Amino acid sequence: MPTLERTNPLPLYYQLKEVLKQQIRSGHLAPHTAIPSEPELVTSYHVSRATVRQALSELVHEGLLYRLHGKGTFVCEPRVQQTQSELTSLTEDIQRRGKRPGGLLLVSELIRGSETVRKQLALIDSEQAIRFERLRTADDIPIAYEVDYLPYPRAASIYQRAKELSDGSLYNLMNSEGLNPYIVEQKIRADIVTVREAELLRISPGEAGLRFTSTAFDLTGSPIEYSESFFPGSQYDFHVMLRVAN
Amino acid sequence: MPTLERTNPLPLYYQLKEVLKQQIRSGHLAPHTAIPSEPELVTSYHVSRATVRQALSELVHEGLLYRLHGKGTFVCEPRVQQTQSELTSLTEDIQRRGKRPGGLLLVSELIRGSETVRKQLALIDSEQAIRFERLRTADDIPIAYEVDYLPYPRAASIYQRAKELSDGSLYNLMNSEGLNPYIVEQKIRADIVTVREAELLRISPGEAGLRFTSTAFDLTGSPIEYSESFFPGSQYDFHVMLRVAN
DNA sequence: CAGTGGTCTAGACCACTTC
DNA sequence: AAGTGGTCTAGACCACTGG
Numbered sequence: 001m002p003t004l005e006r007t008n009p010l011p012l013y014y015q016l017k018e019v020l021k022q023q024i025r026s027g028h029l030a031p032h033t034a035i036p037s038e039p040e041l042v043t044s045y046h047v048s049r050a051t052v053r054q055a056l057s058e059l060v061h062e063g064l065l066y067r068l069h070g071k072g073t074f075v076c077e078p079r080v081q082q083t084q085s086e087l088t089s090l091t092e093d094i095q096r097r098g099k100r101p102g103g104l105l106l107v108s109e110l111i112r113g114s115e116t117v118r119k120q121l122a123l124i125d126s127e128q129a130i131r132f133e134r135l136r137t138a139d140d141i142p143i144a145y146e147v148d149y150l151p152y153p154r155a156a157s158i159y160q161r162a163k164e165l166s167d168g169s170l171y172n173l174m175n176s177e178g179l180n181p182y183i184v185e186q187k188i189r190a191d192i193v194t195v196r197e198a199e200l201l202r203i204s205p206g207e208a209g210l211r212f213t214s215t216a217f218d219l220t221g222s223p224i225e226y227s228e229s230f231f232p233g234s235q236y237d238f239h240v241m242l243r244v245a246n
Numbered sequence: 247m248p249t250l251e252r253t254n255p256l257p258l259y260y261q262l263k264e265v266l267k268q269q270i271r272s273g274h275l276a277p278h279t280a281i282p283s284e285p286e287l288v289t290s291y292h293v294s295r296a297t298v299r300q301a302l303s304e305l306v307h308e309g310l311l312y313r314l315h316g317k318g319t320f321v322c323e324p325r326v327q328q329t330q331s332e333l334t335s336l337t338e339d340i341q342r343r344g345k346r347p348g349g350l351l352l353v354s355e356l357i358r359g360s361e362t363v364r365k366q367l368a369l370i371d372s373e374q375a376i377r378f379e380r381l382r383t384a385d386d387i388p389i390a391y392e393v394d395y396l397p398y399p400r401a402a403s404i405y406q407r408a409k410e411l412s413d414g415s416l417y418n419l420m421n422s423e424g425l426n427p428y429i430v431e432q433k434i435r436a437d438i439v440t441v442r443e444a445e446l447l448r449i450s451p452g453e454a455g456l457r458f459t460s461t462a463f464d465l466t467g468s469p470i471e472y473s474e475s476f477f478p479g480s481q482y483d484f485h486v487m488l489r490v491a492n
Numbered sequence: 493c494a495g496t497g498g499t500c501t502a503g504a505c506c507a508c509t510t511c
Numbered sequence: 512a513a514g515t516g517g518t519c520t521a522g523a524c525c526a527c528t529g530g
Contacts, residue, residue: 011498038515047500048501049501050501050502053517054499056516067516068508069508069509069515069517071508071510071515072509072514077466079463079467080429183326183487185487186487188434188484189484190436190455190456190479191454208436208437208438208454209436210436233435239434240434242431242432244417244426284496295522296519314496314497315496315527318495
């Protein structure tokens, strides 16, 4: 059994979480089996019950464990463990499916922006919008056409580093420049591909697909990115695992 | 200032949560303003700091508050407060949009079920499937065509109460019969309406829309419901607010 | 420096489950 | 009755923020 290091700068509850996660992921703790009780964890890891409970509570929130009063604490179904209802990155979704994400950057420019774009980004008169046009790929096969808008000059550093978008993740780039998406609002509707999109995605004109619009906000509620994208129906299906509240 | 009742069977941390929620919802605590500090809450409500922290931590998880180390605890943006990335009920979504949900029950029958249905519901040879065919409405306007399958005889009580589906919420009915959805797996893709669907939804044949398939599982991982539904693109757009992890 | 939240302890009593 | 998780207390020290 691993031990927790009090010299480690990482908090004890966090170390305990990692130990338990590791045992779950490795299969040492199988789904629907009980993990050691709270008093047992207290004595084996030499920490207080509050510390144990903080570790367990967070793992419950993350969908790895569930508690049954009077019975014990159990490992969730693998399906529940994968529940990542709080993530929205296409790049990571592609990786989860075992494919290699990419993003061919077609256009990178500074523009005034349409009424919609200016409104979504809450631009004032003197401000412009950065516009990226991308063809997103999985294993080099085009799966989506995407146009991103960011506020300028606020996101000027992103504009400088635009070439890094070839790995596909705009959010990673934004995070590394201190533009941290905190919440993302998405709208999904069915629509017909445009002529230009059909050419880029190598599909027939008139084909149906999913059209997303998405706005990302930081902690203060300021919009930091707006995007429109099209996914051909035959190339990609949007997959969600949701946990029911309470 | 409201006080917490120690005679109240509800836990103190829960009562404190409700008080704070109330103050946020009523606008007494505006977005991006700091709530009283933890020591202040300890003295005003005469509870320990651990109790205060339990209340605040849960409100943080629920998207009502955020903490900044060294600065304080603040009220989230209204947009974040509405983040309910863990819910999947169309009925509640319609209500959130200020409309009246309804569900016209077209068919209610016991069948053997297709290969897909039997597999999704993990039916054994002797078991059947309950099949409901519904036209879901908002303010009496059809917005989706839905077919639900439940395992029989496990969900026999639901079959008896099928007529109650007119209020629209199958999940409510399931919960009241001890069939509690714990996680739901959804797949969304763009598709063309079928002839029969077009008639029921009063739209043109060939129109594009969103096709959902969804499977609900209980805590033990057993499938308890499977459904297929079609939303015409022009009638409904699927709206999600997501919080970014970490 | 004072004030904030972050981590941690060593207890206590209660409610629920199982035997 | 014994074991489980649920709630609660009264402390303590630390890390981060601001004047």
